[in-house]
Amino acid sequence: EAPPAKLANIVILATGGTIAGSGASSTTTVGYTSATVGVDNLINAVPELKKVANVRGEQVFQIASESLTNEHWLKLAKRVNVLLAQPDVDGIVITHGTDTIEETAYFLDLTVKSRKPVVVVGAMRPSTAISADGPINLYNAVLLAASKDAIGKGVLVSLNDQINAAREVTKTNTSTLDTFKTPELGMLGYIQDNRAHFYRQSTRKNTLDTEFDIGNLDVLPQVDIVYGYANVNRIALDAFVTAGAKGIIYAGVGDGSLAAQIKGPLAEARKKGVIIVRSSRVGQGIVARNGEANDDDLDFVTSDTLNPQKARILLMLGLTKTHDTKALQTMFSIY
Numbered sequence: 001e002a003p004p005a006k007l008a009n010i011v012i013l014a015t016g017g018t019i020a021g022s023g024a025s026s027t028t029t030v031g032y033t034s035a036t037v038g039v040d041n042l043i044n045a046v047p048e049l050k051k052v053a054n055v056r057g058e059q060v061f062q063i064a065s066e067s068l069t070n071e072h073w074l075k076l077a078k079r080v081n082v083l084l085a086q087p088d089v090d091g092i093v094i095t096h097g098t099d100t101i102e103e104t105a106y107f108l109d110l111t112v113k114s115r116k117p118v119v120v121v122g123a124m125r126p127s128t129a130i131s132a133d134g135p136i137n138l139y140n141a142v143l144l145a146a147s148k149d150a151i152g153k154g155v156l157v158s159l160n161d162q163i164n165a166a167r168e169v170t171k172t173n174t175s176t177l178d179t180f181k182t183p184e185l186g187m188l189g190y191i192q193d194n195r196a197h198f199y200r201q202s203t204r205k206n207t208l209d210t211e212f213d214i215g216n217l218d219v220l221p222q223v224d225i226v227y228g229y230a231n232v233n234r235i236a237l238d239a240f241v242t243a244g245a246k247g248i249i250y251a252g253v254g255d256g257s258l259a260a261q262i263k264g265p266l267a268e269a270r271k272k273g274v275i276i277v278r279s280s281r282v283g284q285g286i287v288a289r290n291g292e293a294n295d296d297d298l299d300f301v302t303s304d305t306l307n308p309q310k311a312r313i314l315l316m317l318g319l320t321k322t323h324d325t326k327a328l329q330t331m332f333s334i335y
């Protein structure tokens with residue numbers, strides 16, 4: 001295959017995670033330490049990158065992704081926006097822990113103001129492991145970010161030779177390499193034979209087409225998640241409301257169903273001004289408005305197909321714009 005006439009300029013923003021992790025031995029695949037290897041070493045481990053793009057690295061932070069905060073997201077999104085506004089940057093790759101990669105990717109999907117490719121990548125095995133997946137995943141991510149076909153597709157998550165959309169992808173297995181999937185709607189494509197192969201794209205608005213602007217934000221509204229289960233009680237909900245939550249995602253059972261003993265407390269919280277979003281712990285399917293609860297009467301919002309952790313992100317950003325439940329519900333149907 002003929003090399004491209006001019007290589008794309010790709011910036012690799014490193015944030016930590018297992019892709020930058022190291023273990024005691026080559027057979028250590030759990031019990032390793034995340035976020036120990038710096039961005040230059042990640043890049044130097046894959047000399048093949050030079051063939052597909054001009055790459056340079058920046059260490060934005062160095063943490064395991066389970067410790068990520070809203071402030072990390074704001075810092076990262078601002079940096080991505082600054083870089084993508086530069087004519088000499090064609091795309092961004094973000095190396096990231098896999099535990100919250102889907103949340104970061106969706107946050108960026110809603111807040112990056114560019115159609116240039118942004119690819120978030122991680123690894124399931126630390127860099128020191130036999131058959132570590134980090135190097136091939138990084139190679140594929142850079143290839144994808146340099147690909148014209150990735151322009152305008154929203155933020156992408158790429159591991160295990162597959163391309164998934166930020167809004168839809170989720171971690172489905174605690175530890176296997178094929179953990180990232182879009183179970184209900186399907187992945188977007190593959191990376192194979194030094195090429196990105198796209199077959200579909202998300203119909204939901206992203207990047208330049210969203211109303212969200214984090215340029216002047218230093219904090220995000222407090223939104224917490226209350227988990228549903230048989231014998232659920234109101235203790236966690238009340239604690240979050242007392243602690244100042246502006247929004248609650250209720251990860252209900254089934255179709256976002258509400259136990260009798262949680263419905264009243266959620267309605268009370270709504271009357272105090274807290275926005276309630278009914279989501280589901282199931283992980284697939286639409287939470288039907290006015291289905292398992294009368295959302296019109298309760299003045300609740302439903303999460304469409306967003307899982308609770310992604311519904312939290314959309315609600316935080318939504319609350320920077322409005323507290324009107326109709327307007328918020330519209331956001332859940334377009335993003």
Ligand SMILES: NC(=O)C[C@H](N)C(=O)O
Pocket residue numbers: 016017018019034063064065066096097098099100122123124125
């Ligand atoms: N595979 C990983 O990256 C897991 C790690 N705990 C992280 O998210 O940072």
